[in-house]
């Protein structure tokens with residue numbers, strides 16, 4: 221049946237985060253009514269939502285229904301409490317100055333940032349593992365992790381503290397470590413410049429193709445492929461990718477897109493030769509999602525016999541075998557990090573994104589670009605126990621990177637003089 225409701229749902233549901241919308245709606249009332257003092261009204265709301273979350277955490281395991289799940293039916297699990305009132309005051313003071321605004325109410329992005337801050341405040345004391353998405357989280361879409369990125373120092377700082385770090389990315393280059401080393405060359409060079417010990421770099425991992433290709437870092441600061449158990453048969457994978465490829469081809473035909481369809485061992489993608497709108501890419505992701513769910517008789521991509529991830533990659537659309545939920549769980553097992561000690565940072569948390577599945581395995585932060593990743597890691601650093609001289613370690617990496625760049629510039633300059 222195609223009711224108006226179903227059409228509206230498909231038009232809008234994948235663009236929404238229902239918890240954020242709920243919080244935003246709650247904050248709108250005192251803003252519109254110009255309640256005085258506004259700070260008390262907002263902090264009271266955040267305190268009440270904290271209580272709803274605490275109750276949900278307590279009852280969720282034994283009861284299908286909580287007060288919060290009645291208000292936000294799509295709500296999942298919270299692995300830590302969220303100190304939202306404290307995070308609101310912190311964010312207001314340092315970032316978005318909500319209390320000083322008379323004409324612009326608290327927005328979706330304001331609430332998203334407050335949730336991120338609350339999450340890093342809560343997880344800091346027991347943090348064991350941080351997993352990162354790659355594109356648009358650590359570097360621009362399709363770019364490499366450059367040595368002069370300020371994020372290199374933050375990742376070095378985490379490893380120095382004994383926190384494991386993993387990059388869980390859709391980028392799938394099979395067993396080819398060299399290709400991942402090229403994408404991450406600046407980061408690996410920073411490990412070397414910071415003289416990270418074998419023990420420290422042994423806590424760094426890369427998982428390519430969402431969950432399909434695992435690499436660890438050795439003491440020469442190189443990536444080594446690690447064999448993992450095969451979760452699906454070759455036939456299962458081929459059948460899934462055949463259907464996804466057929467659906468993407470149908471999208472190309474229906475929307476008259478000029479694109480190449482790329483088949484890889486564990487993925488199939490639509491790579492446009494022209495710029496596509498977000499709506500077109502969402503259509504491709506949702507079309508393949510629906511076709512694969514129908515093929516497998518499932519209503520959830522993560523619970524299907526062959527779990528998959530059909531997502532809008534920003535400039536392209538990909539269907540991967542497996543998902544980041546499986547990827548994060550692989551790393552969690554490797555470093556013995558439970559859900560409440562694991563943080564995943566990514567930019568794709570709408571239902572057509574590939575980071576959303578990690579919410580089942582661990583705590584998450586939803587950022588929108590590498591600058592926000594840097595900001596949230598800087599905040600996290602200020603909340604971590606201060607028994608390790610991490611600031612000095614970060615300063616050392618920044619200084620080493622600056623020296624390396626200065627040497628490179630000098631070499632280039634010398635080359636230019638010679639040629640003239």
Ligand SMILES: [Mg+2]
Nearest residue numbers: 353355356567
């Ligand atoms: Mg991304």
